[in-house]
Amino acid sequence: MLKTANFSGDFWGGTAAMLVALPSAIAFGVTIYAVIGGQYSAYGALAGILGVAAVGIVAAMMGGADRLISAPSAPAAAVLSAFALQYVSQDFGPDLLFVMLMVVALLSGGFQVLFGLIGLGRLIKYMPFPVVSGYLTGVGLYIIAAQSPIFLGLPQGTHFWHSFQIINGWQWQSIAVGTVTIIVMLYADKMFRIIPAVITALFVGMAAYFLLGLVDPSLYQPNNPFVVGELGGSGGIDYLQMFTGRFEELFLLQWDDISLLLFPALTLAALLSIDTLKTCIVLDSMTHSYHNSNKELIAQGSGNIVSALIGGMPGSGTMGATMVNLSAGGNSRLSGVIEGVMAVGAFVALGSFIAWIPVSALAGILIVIGFRMIDRHSFKLLKTRQTALDFFIIASVAVTALTVSLIAASGVGLVLAIVLYIFQQIGASVVYRHIDGSEARSRIIRSREEETILVEKGGNFSVYELHGSLFFGTANQLYTMLQDDLQHKKYIIMDMKRVQTVDLTAAHILLQIKDILHERDGYLILCRLPHKLPTGDDLESYFNQVGLLKHLSPIKVFNDLDDAIEWAENKIIKEFSLGEKGENLLELHDFDLFKGRRDETLEEINGLVESRFVKKGDVIYSEGEGNGEIFLIRRGLVRVMLPTPGGKSIHLSTLGQNNFFGEFSFLEGVPHYTDTIAGSDTELYCITREAFDVFKKLHKKAAYGFMHALAAVLAERLRLTRSELVAEYDA
Structure with a gap:
């Protein structure tokens, strides 16, 4: 159930988040659909807007994390544009590509729901950092490479390297608008901290475009190649026909066609899940909250399924929009719903405005986003031998993403991370x-x-x-x-x-x-x-x-x-040992404590002691029992145990013949603080403190000698204990 206690904060937070998410989503959508053909840029913009609305509203309603803003994201743009480019090169028609993109997005949402249901949420967020870093670096480089020809004003589908061989095809108008947008995008945060940089860059880019129109009036013509174009109507795209047409084409797909889409969908699902959970972890640390990873994946997957069904882009929990929502006062899932609703409102109210957004301005925004996704700090890993292999993984994933495909890059990264882990374990x-x-x-x-x-x-x-x-x-x-x-x-x-x-x-x-x-x-x-x-x-x-x-x-x-x-x-x-021999039952004069005592003194002490027999396994005394008594072992073994609050006991020592225990209770006249158990059939002498005090009054010198011998043995035990502790600490 959505909370409304902080409606004002959620309203402004969701509105501010929409202003950040919407321009990026439009840019991402244009990136994907422009690959199919320049005339489809407007449909890409619409897909981005619908993605903001569907993913934002549904993910929040389905129980996503508080304050998290979900919207189309860079990984989705990179994977889907690479997918579209692959099949455009194989001469797949636009109608079939539209339905294939929808199925990939639909399957990826289904996979995310499945991840959540089977509990993979808590595992996905432990994806090795070098793999994630390398993949995001590859996505950033891919976005830069894909947007560079658009930035230069070249026709859609021009390859990155080829764009530098046809300098005569560069359009100065496009370069000028894109350059202004990039500069503003880089420095807007320092100049206008209240307004998000992407909003400032977009408006300044549009302003630059219309100023250039004073020099080149052709820029004022509707639906010219330099702008997104109308989202609907006679001059734009028939959205209703596109919507129904995709479902008509869907029934023409064979199982073999759908099987080709499973791996791209699985890759997309994993990346969107990682992107979401990474944002959730950062959000948790800033708000001292705790998200439910599996529940979050179910919510995100549901949002992506709905978005795919209505023709929108898939998305994930996005860092930038989430941070804006948090700083603007957003406090619950309601802010995510408001973000989606405001996106629909912006589409209805600003449809004609969106049609005049320069594609080079969007390219400039995406180039900066791509640059910021590159993990530049990873080069520091080359400084030490221990981290050089991590850099190798990052670089390998990034290079594979650029030269082969983003889909292959994820597999390469995981294999390399597993191999590195095995080598580290072996080493x-x-x-x-x-x-x-x-x-x-x-x-x-x-x-x-x-x-x-x-x-x-x-x-x-x-x-x-x-x-x-x-x-x-x-x-x-x-x-x-x-x-x-x-x-x-x-x-x-x-x-x-x-x-x-x-x-x-x-x-x-x-x-x-x-x-x-x-x-x-x-x-x-x-x-x-x-x-x-x-x-x-x-x-x-x-x-x-x-x-x-x-x-x-x-x-x-x-x-x-x-x-x-x-x-x-x-x-x-x-x-x-020199032969099999049993223990002789010790008499008082055999104990080291009484060595050197006169026979008369020993005879008097003998009248103080009490003889006891304890069977193996029996308790001699427990913690808290007794009131000042010392035991001498005539024969057998005694285990001294220290009880702990958890109900377990720590084995302190095992004492054999000619040893004593219970000395602290004897010296202080207090109950015992340990448990003692007979390790074998054991015979003991017991001397109480009360009896010893009587003896001390009559034989001060003998009593002193006994105490001195007792202190010497305790000092030796303390020395041994100290040695054990030092050895344990050094280990």
Whole structure:
């Protein structure tokens, strides 16, 4: 439903937008239909006006973005004029060309509606920038080339290069009017900021034309070659006959004829969609709003269908008219409707005025528009090697648009962009970070004997943190990087947290890696497999489907990198330890915290402690429980977890025999801030702060020694944590 709360702003915004859109639309229409024959320029002007009205009104009524102004645009003019020129050269008659242009416009509108219905709106706006830039540059150059003969006053259909070989055919009247128009178009914004430059340039061009009529009276003759000519009546075009004639010819088209029009229509639909969505994105950034891409395409396609049916040009959301609408107070879709209605009013009221618009003035306006479409900043891309290929794409698309066709240019651009992307992916390393096992450590606190083994034998495993896309272009790169480790390591850990995509080739390479490790009794260890890739796939499910994670396969999967490193460490410790031995149950005097204490003191401390047994997987305490107690591990493993607001937990450390936990609660006399879970059947000593305070009063020196030993261990843990954080930051 249209909003009317800001009718005044929408009225003036829509009116101002019409004044900008209408002259450009007339110029675009003349560009297309003048290719068929100079006598059809007036019909082109009419097609432009009808396009402003139909596309503007229907797109807004169908739910287009607020403040967006839709009208015939440069991409439509370039594609359709190239299309018309192609079939004129094949001696197609005017009547058949009219109906072919209508069908192309009709199909393009249908394709846009289809794009919106199947959700392509959000994909089209991600068209590679070099392709869009190159195409718009090609369109700009094409417009300049097409308008140059008109600017020089040469007959319709004269080729750009040929126009410079027939200098004796140049018309000074046309050159003079076009030159004045171009100068005004370039500098009007600086001189008359209130009036849009295209309006100023058009009126000054007409004024120059009538002043030249004082020197050459033939310019005052109606329907002379230098003006658009009458839009209807005895001296002009019978619009009713043209309208009905197109539908009569439509039934004569065969399916083979229509199939030839599908690709031009698809190209036109894509370009108009890109042009619209690009304008919507700019509009969103300026108004802090958000457009619905798919809904916008349905609205634009509907407008183009109606425009084609009534003989108008197709169009898109246009930047210039939209910005004028915004600055003049337009605030809703009503401004788009008003723009279309005012275009109809202008046609009815100013039909005779439009007939006297000089075609060279329109050519001058379009030459400036074409020049502004050229991406001149793209030459800066040549300064660096990284962006030189992007410039190559832009240049290739532009050259193809000029030398072959605008339709072929879009295909060339997309193919080159895909090839460039593949080369960039192949050139980029898929290994985010590589850590040798001699440097990697899990969070488990090891005994000195175990640490010694890991220092000497930790090189038996490696950690590879992967990122990006694992596909046919990068899978062999990964395999090559692993070649040395596959000859010497038994355990390869691959952290896949940052992986975006994996294809079948990459999965096959992982199978090869797994088999090579298996031959040496080794394992491939995968961790942090994304359960929702950007494609929506679950990576673990995909690996199951391709047979990588078979039952009893020499491959391990962990949810956490630390768990994977801990598993590899345990395998190495077990392999290189001096013999199979179980853990002895520690007594108080065996703990490092009580080393050097006298037997009498230990006996008194022993009366303070409480023995506990916890089964594997049971919770020892949760966050918020307890009120000042420290636990000593006599035997077993304890995992310390930090709860997060999202309901997940962060693994802080795993503690083994001769370690302690709960120290902060003990020191501060407050509840615990972590969760602790038994990693195996575990036996503990528990000392409460209350009991320790009683002991401290009787044995100050022993209590001091205990606190000093506790502080030393905490300092060492803090040092290790700092090293881990620095390593993570440097990565």
